Amino acid sequence: MTATPLLITPGCPIRTTLDMLGGKWSLLVLHQLAGGARRFGELRRLLPDISEKVLVQQLKQLANAELLVRTNHGEVPPRVEYHLTALGQQALPVLAATAEFGRVYAAHIQNGRATP
Amino acid sequence: MTATPLLITPGCPIRTTLDMLGGKWSLLVLHQLAGGARRFGELRRLLPDISEKVLVQQLKQLANAELLVRTNHGEVPPRVEYHLTALGQQALPVLAATAEFGRVYAAHIQNGRATP
DNA sequence: AGTCATACTTACCTGGAGGTGGGTACCGGT
DNA sequence: ACCGGTACCCACCTCCAGGTAAGTATGACT
Numbered sequence: 001m002t003a004t005p006l007l008i009t010p011g012c013p014i015r016t017t018l019d020m021l022g023g024k025w026s027l028l029v030l031h032q033l034a035g036g037a038r039r040f041g042e043l044r045r046l047l048p049d050i051s052e053k054v055l056v057q058q059l060k061q062l063a064n065a066e067l068l069v070r071t072n073h074g075e076v077p078p079r080v081e082y083h084l085t086a087l088g089q090q091a092l093p094v095l096a097a098t099a100e101f102g103r104v105y106a107a108h109i110q111n112g113r114a115t116p
Numbered sequence: 117m118t119a120t121p122l123l124i125t126p127g128c129p130i131r132t133t134l135d136m137l138g139g140k141w142s143l144l145v146l147h148q149l150a151g152g153a154r155r156f157g158e159l160r161r162l163l164p165d166i167s168e169k170v171l172v173q174q175l176k177q178l179a180n181a182e183l184l185v186r187t188n189h190g191e192v193p194p195r196v197e198y199h200l201t202a203l204g205q206q207a208l209p210v211l212a213a214t215a216e217f218g219r220v221y222a223a224h225i226q227n228g229r230a231t232p
Numbered sequence: 233a234g235t236c237a238t239a240c241t242t243a244c245c246t247g248g249a250g251g252t253g254g255g256t257a258c259c260g261g262t
Numbered sequence: 263a264c265c266g267g268t269a270c271c272c273a274c275c276t277c278c279a280g281g282t283a284a285g286t287a288t289g290a291c292t
Contacts, residue, residue, distance in 0.1 A: 012218070013214075013215045013216070013218025013219045013221075013222060014144060014215050014218055015144075015218070016222060017215070018214070021214075022140070023138075027130055027134065028128075039268090051250075051251055052269090052270080053252085053271085053272090054250055056269085056271085057249090065221075066224070076258070076260095077258075077259065078268045078269045087220075090217060093217065097210040097212070097214075098130050098133045098134070098213075101133050101207050102128070102129025102130055102131070103129045105136070105206075139280090140280070141280090155239090156238080157238070167281055169242090169280085169281075188239095193237065193290085194237095194238045194287095194288080195238080196240090
């Protein structure tokens with residue numbers, strides 16, 4: 001891990017991931033799908049602060065990137081389900097590390113003070 | 117990993133991390149500091165696309181969050197060095213996971229096509 | 233006297249992620 | 263006849279992260 005000298009330009013794997021998951025909501029959506037398939041309405045309820053438009057937008061974008069799959073069971077009260085693909089599962093470590101560091105950081109600022 | 121039912125609101129560890137590292141450059145800066153201390157000018161050269169203003173801004177913000185430390189050796193051609201704190205090192209797993217997924221994704225779109 | 237390098241600061245501007253508020257089509261229940 | 267729930271689409275707007283271009287103080291070199 002001795003500071004790979006990858007010159008930072010487009011094509012950089014960090015940039016690649018940030019372009020997909022760097023937004024405000026992508027990781028939160030992934031988190032809700034980590035446990036299995038979810039319906040659109042469920043996601044909306046689980047993420048109270050996201051607007052409908054943006055949720056749709058995120059789901060489309062993640063589906064486009066093949067991180068998740070949209071399944072429309074052509075039923076009569078619409079029923080649509082989203083679930084992670086194998087590729088999407090590969091993103092879970094990012095989620096785990098992100099959440100873990102969030103916890104570490106929260107613990108840190110409780111003991112020693114920071115951001116005064 | 118059975119979908120911790122953490123209701124997503126402020127206070128969520130994922131949000132905490134995204135607020136700090138969700139930007140366009142934070143992780144790239146951390147990556148350059150992973151190998152040890154760097155001077156301001158080095159960072160600028162290693163990250164050709166970032167503007168000076170934003171680099172300064174990011175460094176300040178990361179220092180404020182106590183992820184890195186600014187050392188001004190009050191010398192006469194100014195010499196300032198930045199290096200990770202112990203807390204900053206704790207963020208490296210996020211970086212590693214992010215980079216790894218970027219590679220996985222790049223490999224994926226080369227075999228099967230995506231984003232047409 | 234002029235240029236270069238250091239590590240910044242300041243003022244101004246823009247693009248686009250994200251938010252708001254409405255509308256759509258379908259059906260079941262009351 | 264009306265309301266509510268499903269899963270969306272559309273037009274419009276706001277705000278700020280990030281970008282651009284200039285200026286600052288110091289000393290060494292030519």
